[in-house]
Amino acid sequence: MRDIAVVSVAQQQQKALTHTTEVELMVPIINEARGAVGLTQDDIGFTCSGSSDFLAGQAFSFVHTLDAVGAVPPISESHVEMDGAWALYESWVKLQIGGIDTALVYSYGKSSPGSLRDVLCTQLDPYYLGPLWPDAFAMAALQARIMLESGAVSDQRLAEIAVRSLNGAADNPLAVRSSADAAVDSVLAEEPIADPLRPSDCAASADGGVAVVLAAGDRARELCERPAWIRGIDHRIDPHQPGVRDLTRAPSAHKAAVEAGAGNDRLDAAELAAPFTTQEHILEAELGLGSDTAVNASGGALAGHTMMAAGLMRIADAARQIHEGQADRVLGHAASGLFLQQNLVCVMEGE
Amino acid sequence: MSTDPSVTPAALSGEVHLPEKLADVEPVRSVRTPIRLEYDFIPGAASSGYLNAFADRKILGQRSPVDGAVFVPPRGVDPRHGAATPDYVELPDTGHVGGFCVTRLPIPGRDDLEIPYVSAWIHLDGADIGFLGLVAGIDTSEVRMGMRVRAVWKPDDQLGRTAENILYWEPSGGPDIPVTAAGTNAWHAKQITESEEQAAGEGR
Known part of the structure; x- marks a missing residue:
């Protein structure tokens, strides 16, 4: 396995971005994330985004948003109709395969135009x-x-x-x-x-976007004083039909945390993407978080829930605590679907 | 495979066999699950500037901070570089046909559109990309790439904050733009000219 780290994060979030398109939102965020580590799009090996056409009310809306990246000459790029945390996972896999040393991950959600x-x-x-x-x-x-x-x-x-x-x-x-x-x-x-x-x-609904730069090995050390090394990342899914599930549990979150090695050492902080207090309660138990872990120091997704970006924002918030030296080992969590149906856990450490 | 909605799909045309205890229940052969979601769209910053200017019979583009290319309609970004384009450029309502299509089928809901009609990429003078418009005031067989056109506007008292202010584009006379420098070729032709001028300048 290659050592891969989050080396830069940037995000914006507001209650409603009334007079800003998704493209106009993402241009400064993407430029901030790349610029903070001195990269341009030419230096990025792979680009992956997460968003939903159902929020925009427009088919292939994510293609518009590529305008914010700068995709000429053509870039290696992908998109998931999921929270950006899954775009990060895809990028992590791509980096593991090799041939590239950097990846740009971004996601955004503007749910204010609809209900x-x-x-x-x-x-x-x-x-x-x-x-x-x-x-x-x-x-x-x-x-x-x-x-x-x-x-x-x-x-x-x-x-x-x-x-x-x-x-x-x-x-x-x-x-x-x-x-x-x-x-x-x-x-x-x-x-x-x-x-x-x-x-x-209930989480306060928000519009916003987030961008993250990943880098592998020595490239990460060049770009960032204290990279947030991804020591474990895993995502799991429970059945779709709620009638066959125990709704007081989220086994997929537990499984993802185990596979990501969350419990192998002390966690200084955890950022959870739970859109309801009930689900945050379930997650704390399923992820095995103890009293020595600071949970959602940022307020978490409850304080501002940008659909499709809340999970990647949690990973970014957790990574920043490594970058800034406030924590040595952190957990970022993302969820998707009804009643925490799908869960992703990303464990990061500083050196 | 039939696309006629009145024809029962093969999968539903056979006998439906129910368990004994459901014997008296009417079988469900299909369900209709209509989806309707409503959205309130508000144009972003760049589009708002563009649409507002239309009320004053103005067409606004935006200039790339990277290489000066002018985009219309403006989207707030140079999509080639992901660079914000805060500077507006006022463009004339004259240009040329970069490419076109003669359509002989009516559009549902557009009874005002006589067929055949010509939709075209209009490349404004001073702009580096085209935008869509109707070409009229000329026989469809005479429309050609590089043909010079000007906007035909609605009367001033009917102007709104909309691109619909331009009814169509009509021939404005004057020599055509050569096809090698028209439409999407225009940008590349300009780049070649500029690099030749630069080379000539360096040669002196």
Whole structure:
């Protein structure tokens, strides 16, 4: 296996990018990520992106966004209709195969032009669940009800997770929802929006984008003072049909964490892409995170959830803690699908 | 394979065999699951500048900071280099036909469009890429690559913030642009001319 590291990250996130196209959003982000390590597109061996045409409401919208990369003369490039964390995985595989030493990974989501709670129905099966057009918050509330009534979690614990995000996000300029003085009582006093879920249980929807540069071996050491070496990366998937799953669990997250070696040593920090407090609770258990791991110091996805980019943003946030010397071993997590159906775990270390 | 929606697909035309306990239940032979999602599109920064200028009968492009190439409509980026293009350039409403197509089939919902009609890549004077427009005011058989054209605008009191302000492009007379320097060839022809001038300059 080649040693591959995240050497540069850049991201932007706002509540709604009303007067900015996806291309206009990504030009400065991509240039910042490449520029920070002195690279131009000519120096990039492989480029991979993640986004969804269902957010843009336009077929092949990702091809437009390639304008932000600079793809002339033609580049080696790929796209996944998934969170950018999976584009990072594809790039990591490409680097493992060899022949190239650098990769540019980016993803973005602008869900503000449509109704994300409806758009998410298109990820359901088209025969049984899809035609019912169940609101995404209502679906998450079904899971929350099962968890609360089975004793898998308590109202108090969910509120604590919400407060952790609100407080952590107070120092994060990219967060779209934060509160330095939020407390469990104030969260529990909120009126539910999809009973039993309260507003602070549901991620604050955001528009944004993120770009990451990967490099292998000595190239990474040249480009970055303290590369975030990817020591393990793995992604797993649970069944699509929620009726066959135990919705209080996410076995695929557990499996991915084991395969990525998350528990092999102490983790200083973990960044989780959970769009609901209930799911953040499940993830902490499935990933085996202990009290010595700082979870979602940035506020996590709850503080700002850019669909299709939230996972790569978590990996970027975790990697930055290595770059800046705040942590030695971190975990970045990405999720996709209904009820944490699919999970990716990326474990990174500094030298 | 038939594409006629009234013909039952082969997979559904045979007998449906149900388990005994469902014997009295009406068999499901097909389901319809319509999808409708609504989006509110707002043009981005570059497109907003472009569309707003149309209300004043102006056509705006943007200039590449890398090599000065002018793009219309502007998209806020030079897609060859991924470089932001913050500078607008006002372009004239004259240019030439870079390429064209004569269409003899009607477009559903466009009853105002008489067939045959000519859609063309219009390369404005001063722009380095073409954009789409209708060519009229000339017999379709006479339209040709390199033919010079000018915009025919709606009356001033009907102008909006839309590219629909230009009804069509009509011949403006004057000598054609040679095909080797028309349309997408124009940029390459310009590059060759510039490099020859540079070589001549270095030779002095």
